[in-house]
Amino acid sequence: EADIYQTPRYLVIGTGKKITLECSQTMGHDKMYWYQQDPGMELHLIHYSYGVNSTEKGDLSSESTVSRIRTEHFPLTLESARPSHTSQYLCASTRTVTGELFFGEGSRLTVL
Amino acid sequence: GDSVTQMEGPVTLSEEAFLTINCTYTATGYPSLFWYVQYPGEGLQLLLKATKADDKGSNKGFEATYRKETTSFHLEKGSVQVSDSAVYFCALSATNSGGSNYKLTFGKGTLLTVNP
Numbered sequence: 001e002a003d004i005y006q007t008p009r010y011l012v013i014g015t016g017k018k019i020t021l022e023c024s025q026t027m028g029h030d031k032m033y034w035y036q037q038d039p040g041m042e043l044h045l046i047h048y049s050y051g052v053n054s055t056e057k058g059d060l061s062s063e064s065t066v067s068r069i070r071t072e073h074f075p076l077t078l079e080s081a082r083p084s085h086t087s088q089y090l091c092a093s094t095r096t097v098t099g100e101l102f103f104g105e106g107s108r109l110t111v112l
Numbered sequence: 113g114d115s116v117t118q119m120e121g122p123v124t125l126s127e128e129a130f131l132t133i134n135c136t137y138t139a140t141g142y143p144s145l146f147w148y149v150q151y152p153g154e155g156l157q158l159l160l161k162a163t164k165a166d167d168k169g170s171n172k173g174f175e176a177t178y179r180k181e182t183t184s185f186h187l188e189k190g191s192v193q194v195s196d197s198a199v200y201f202c203a204l205s206a207t208n209s210g211g212s213n214y215k216l217t218f219g220k221g222t223l224l225t226v227n228p
Contacts, residue, residue: 006155031215041150041199041220041221041223042218042220043201043218043221045215048214048215050214090156092155092156100146100158100161100205101148101156101158103155103156103157104155105153105155106154
């Protein structure tokens, strides 16, 4: 069983609020990822990191930002949430060689 | 660039029916191929994988064979159960120039519903 945790699981907030979605893994994985999953199920890579102090934007442009100060922690922040940010956000991590991703259970964000 | 095309859903079957979900890919080099499953309200979890041509991945009665000649990795199960109801994603991981796999390319997902 994968040891990767996301909090909160569910969040309902008003427009303009700042939010941070937390993601932590205890497997010592160097690579971590954030995916946005739309209601049609499709996954979109929005951020990834290959290690401490390394972050990159993914395939889908996002107004969110990420940081990687510690290996095990990869938080995602929205400075000013909007209804268009309503979605499920999935965090994942991997060991270097196999490419197999381990996913957290997701954070479902609703912006009113 | 790399891409994965999988059978569009939704797919609805009766219990004990045979399941096939088609997946084809485009990639440079020699990708590893994966099937992930997402149960309602959960994140994705690896169902099976294959890392080279002609490999067969299998788990929980599901199987998929890496076919390089047809660039396919179709998911099959001989007898589905209600508990198999979920979204299934095909994915590939291509080795970059540095020799390390770095990110997966996912298909759009196929929703499977199995009725009793």
